[in-house]
Each structure stands twice: as structure tokens, then as C-alpha cells.
Amino acid sequence: MKRSITIGIIIVVCFLLQSTVFHFLELAGVVPNLLLIVTMSFGLMRGRREGLLVGFFSGLLIDIFFGSILGPYAFIYMTLGYGNGFFHRIYYVEDVLLPMTMITLNDLIYNVIVYIVFFLMRNRLDFPTYFVDVILPEMIYTILITLFFYKILVRINLRLKRVKEAEQL
Amino acid sequence: MNFHDKKEIPPKYIYLFMTVICFILLFFSVVFKNRFAPLQTVTSAIITPMQSGINEVGSSLYNRMVQHKDKNALLKENQELTAKLDEYSAEIKKYEQENYELKRLQDLLQLQEQYVSYNTIGARVIATDSTNWFHTFVIDKGTEDGVQVGCNILADGGLAGIVTEVGKNYAKVRAIIDDNSSVSATISGTDSLCTVSGDLSAIKEGYINVGYINKEVSVEDGAELVTSHVSNKFLPGLLIGYISEVQMDANNLTQSAKCLPVVDFKNLQEVLVILDLKANYKTDSESKNIYDSIQNTTSEADDSTETTASESDTAEDMSTETDTSEENSTQKETSEATSEVSTEATTANDSGDEE
Numbered sequence: 001m002k003r004s005i006t007i008g009i010i011i012v013v014c015f016l017l018q019s020t021v022f023h024f025l026e027l028a029g030v031v032p033n034l035l036l037i038v039t040m041s042f043g044l045m046r047g048r049r050e051g052l053l054v055g056f057f058s059g060l061l062i063d064i065f066f067g068s069i070l071g072p073y074a075f076i077y078m079t080l081g082y083g084n085g086f087f088h089r090i091y092y093v094e095d096v097l098l099p100m101t102m103i104t105l106n107d108l109i110y111n112v113i114v115y116i117v118f119f120l121m122r123n124r125l126d127f128p129t130y131f132v133d134v135i136l137p138e139m140i141y142t143i144l145i146t147l148f149f150y151k152i153l154v155r156i157n158l159r160l161k162r163v164k165e166a167e168q169l
Numbered sequence: 170m171n172f173h174d175k176k177e178i179p180p181k182y183i184y185l186f187m188t189v190i191c192f193i194l195l196f197f198s199v200v201f202k203n204r205f206a207p208l209q210t211v212t213s214a215i216i217t218p219m220q221s222g223i224n225e226v227g228s229s230l231y232n233r234m235v236q237h238k239d240k241n242a243l244l245k246e247n248q249e250l251t252a253k254l255d256e257y258s259a260e261i262k263k264y265e266q267e268n269y270e271l272k273r274l275q276d277l278l279q280l281q282e283q284y285v286s287y288n289t290i291g292a293r294v295i296a297t298d299s300t301n302w303f304h305t306f307v308i309d310k311g312t313e314d315g316v317q318v319g320c321n322i323l324a325d326g327g328l329a330g331i332v333t334e335v336g337k338n339y340a341k342v343r344a345i346i347d348d349n350s351s352v353s354a355t356i357s358g359t360d361s362l363c364t365v366s367g368d369l370s371a372i373k374e375g376y377i378n379v380g381y382i383n384k385e386v387s388v389e390d391g392a393e394l395v396t397s398h399v400s401n402k403f404l405p406g407l408l409i410g411y412i413s414e415v416q417m418d419a420n421n422l423t424q425s426a427k428c429l430p431v432v433d434f435k436n437l438q439e440v441l442v443i444l445d446l447k448a449n450y451k452t453d454s455e456s457k458n459i460y461d462s463i464q465n466t467t468s469e470a471d472d473s474t475e476t477t478a479s480e481s482d483t484a485e486d487m488s489t490e491t492d493t494s495e496e497n498s499t500q501k502e503t504s505e506a507t508s509e510v511s512t513e514a515t516t517a518n519d520s521g522d523e524e
Contacts, residue, residue: 012216019296019307020220021227026435029373030301048180056187063194064212066298066305066341068333071195073300075188082184114302119348119369129370134301 003160007042007054010156014038015061028137032145033107035062039081040106041153044099048085055081076113080106093154103146104139111135210336217339221295221309228438287404288444289323290314294437295339302369304344306330308440311338315444321404323441327431328352328396328407332442340442345409346372346434353400354379354409357393361386365394365409365428375429379412382424388415394428404447 014034022031035058043051059077063070084102091098115130124130236243292308310316312335320332322342330350334341343350344367351366363382371378382388392412396403410430418425 012219015299016216016219016223018299020224023297024227024231029435031299033300035299049177049183052180052184052187056191061212061216062299064209065216065296065307066300066303069195070198070208071191074194075191078184078187078191082180085180111302114300118302122348124348124369126370133370133373138301 002163006156006160007050008057010038010153011035011054011058011061015058015065019065027141030134030137030141032142033110033138034145034149035059035077036080036106036110037103037142037146037149038153039077040084040103041099041150042157043081043084044087044091044102045154045157046085047088048082051081051083051085051088052078053081055079072117076110080110093158096150099146099150100143103143103150107139107142108135111138206336209334213336213339217295217307217309217336220307221293224293224295288315289441290316290444292316292340292440292442294440297437302348304347304350304367304372304434305333306342306344306437308340308342308442309338310442311336311340313337314442316340316442317444317446319402319446319448321402321407321443321447323407323443324432324437324439326408328403328409329432329434329437329440331402342440344434345432346377346430352403352409353397354394355397356382356386356388356412357395359386359388362397362399363394363426371427372434376413376427377410377430379426379428380418380423382415382426384417384422384424386424388412388424388426390415400447402447404443404445404450 014037018031018034022034025031039051039055039058042054055077056074059072059074060070062073062077067073084106087098087102111134115127115135119130120127290310292310292314294306295309296307298305308316308322316332316335318332318335320340322329322331328345330342330344330347332340333343345352345365346367348367348369351364354363354365355361356363361383364380366378366380368378379394390413394409394412396405396407396409398405408431410428410432412426412428415424415426
């Protein structure tokens, strides 16, 4: 229970940061995708189940606030969270390379899907421009943020684990 | 959501289950539009106050940062502006005289005053799209303040967007630079219609696309682009931006161009909501509804020169307009005009800019 409340708060806080304050810190006209970092982190740290649930609620929040219809972002984030869960097996706490590789892949896949669903379908065929203008900057910025943000999430996760263990004893 | 129960459902099934939920949501939100309003209202009731709080803190910090950084630049700008102000006050004198003459001639012709002053309220931008693909933002006024879907949004004296969704205390706005946005426009000075559509790759370079300009029309660089009379969503005569780089399309039937929007979308903090809808817009007492006014558009277009002329009421309005438009375009970060003042200014702006 404590765990789900904490995660809920993390998701809401990240969404708020992403939609408000980070717009003052734009680089190359993009904001980092904090919610994707959260989804990726929990997928890695806790496995498929939690990854997909965290992803679902993150995406749903975006859908509710910025989507014209409900569902697409929830589905994309959920699928990514679920996919990340498969790498839970090779996850260990000190590893930095794995989350970095994962966030790069995640952000790439996420943006390509968004491009295909929302842009290619409307006959916007100029993928290279979109790649250079949107996808690449977002990837780089997100990776940079992950360096710091992931550490915080790992720490929160460890704390939650300890609290849980203490409760069980 | 206890993740460590002994009897756990395999994640595979949860995933399938949630996928089904996603598609059900998708289906229902497409089929029954606006049925999810309660869900959105509940979420926004929780999130929106937090957003406006955080945004306030963030923007005040940002403003402070900008102020400190650009002090020298501002001083320099101030000097330039003072010089410009002198220039403009001389110009205003000239316009005053012309305006007086115009008034006199209008009285002679007994022209009908067709200018409708809009009801507006000021609003704050509290959140911007969290994805990097779209340009939508959320403002802190909703149905409680009379905002409805379809309300036009102004900023910096120009058209910024349109309300696409509204809740009790918030409204979602699609900016005109959004990839999905397209606005029917007129090039000021001509009667020719064109379409202004946002483009994600174009706005990265700072402009929006203008298409379907009649090939017969010769357009100069720097011509003003205003919303047209034929649009059923946008009120006529709102300034969109300035045209540049006009070129003939490959089909040799239409021309296309680039448009530099007047609104600074990067630093959008305060906007003005026009509470009047185009659907209820009446050009004069005779036209009862939108259909009448559409039928009237041809005659309207002919009258457009007279209309715009009669729009600027007094010389005082003119002076406010010049002052504030200058302020708006150069000192967006620092100028925090109250909604009343900016209401006046923007309406004056619209009228003035059309000339």
C-alpha cells in the first residue's frame, strides 16, 4: 500500500514537473521525458508487473491532460514498461550501463511510435527532419536527466524495500 | 495493488487485461465523445491547482533569472524604445489627423459601425504539453469563468490558439502552431483567402506554413495575415502574423508562403480569452445567425476597408495601442499588464493592426 502511494506520488510529481517547470529549462526546444524514465526504472527494478502498471498510469495521465482521446499513450507507456520488465533478470543496483541503454532504446521506440501513430498517419513523411528536430534532442536530454534521476529512484526503491522488510519482521 | 501476494497473476495476463482496457478506453473515447468528462474533471481538480502552484514558482524564478541576466540588455533596449517612442508619437499625431478626417467622412456617409468589441478575460498558462510533438497548453480559466470550447485565445496582440476542451477550472488550448491546427486567413489588404497550418518541423525554425493563396494575388513580404470572415471557429480580423517567402506551388495554381507568428509561443505566460464565440458572432443586427453572416461575407469583404477604418474609435485608443504593442513585442517577460488593460490594448491592437 505504502509502495503504491509512493509510486503514485512519484508519477504525479514527474508529470507536474514535465508539464510546468521543465518548460523553462527547455534545450533545443524539447523537454525530457521524465515519465518514461520512471516507467523504465520501475520496469527494470521491479519487473514486468510493476513496469506495466506504472507505465499505464503515467500514460493515462498524459492522455487525460494532453490527448484528444484516451488510451494511446497509456498503451505505449504500458508496453514499454512491460518490455523493460524482461530485463529485470539482469538488473543489479550499481549498474549504470543497463538503465542508460534501456532509456535510449525506450525513448527511441516511444518517439518512433508517436511519429508513426500521430504523424505518419497524416501523411507527414519527412522522418529525418522529425528525427533530428524532436527525437534526437529529446533522447539526449532524457539520457542526461536519467543520470541523476535514476539514482534517486533507485534510492527510493531501496528505502521502500527496507520499510517492507522491517514491517514483515 | 499488492505486488507480493503469494498467489500472483502472471504479468502476461495483467498486460493483456490492461491492453484490453486501453483499447476499450480508446474505443469509448472515440465513439462517445466527452463521456469521459467526469474523469477529466476529477483528475484536473487534483492536478490543476498543483500545476498552477508549481508553475507560479517556476515562472517567478525564471523571470527573476531572466531579469538578472538581461539587465544590461534591457537598459539598452529601453534606450532604443525611448527613441522609438518619440518616433511613434510623431506618427500618432499624423494618424490623429487622418483619423479625424476619416471620422468626418464617415459621418457624412453614415456608415454602420460594424466593429464588435469582444468580452475577454485574462488567463494564465499553467501547463504545456508534456510530449515534444504537440503544442497544446492548459490555462487556469474554465467553465466557471465562462470559457467554452471554441473560444479564441489571444496573446501578444495576436491569435494564439483555440480552446478544444474545457473543464470547471481549466481549459485546454490548441496553439495555431500545433501540427493539427489550421486556420482560414485573409491577407490584409487583399480579399484573397488562404490557410495557415502549423507544422512541427516548420515551427522549429520559427514560422508556420501558409498555403492555398490564389496565384493571381501578388503578396509582398511582411504583409499582415489576419483571420478570415469565412472561418466558423475563428473570429474575423485577429492578427496571426507576417508573411514572408511567397512562392508558387508546383501545381502552378496556388501560392504558398511562410508566416512569422506575432505570438511568442516560447514564453507564453499570460493569454487573453475571447469569451464570444464565432458561432454567435453577428456582423450586424440583421443577420440572425452564423448562416446569415456567412451569406453576408461577400458583401462584408467588399466593405472591409471601411470596416477596419471605423474600428479605431478615438485617438486615445491609438496611442494606447502603439504603446502596448511595442511593450508586448519587446518586453514580454517583464510586462505584466492587468487583464483589463490588456483587454483594451488587444482590442485596440486588433483594430489598429488591420489598417
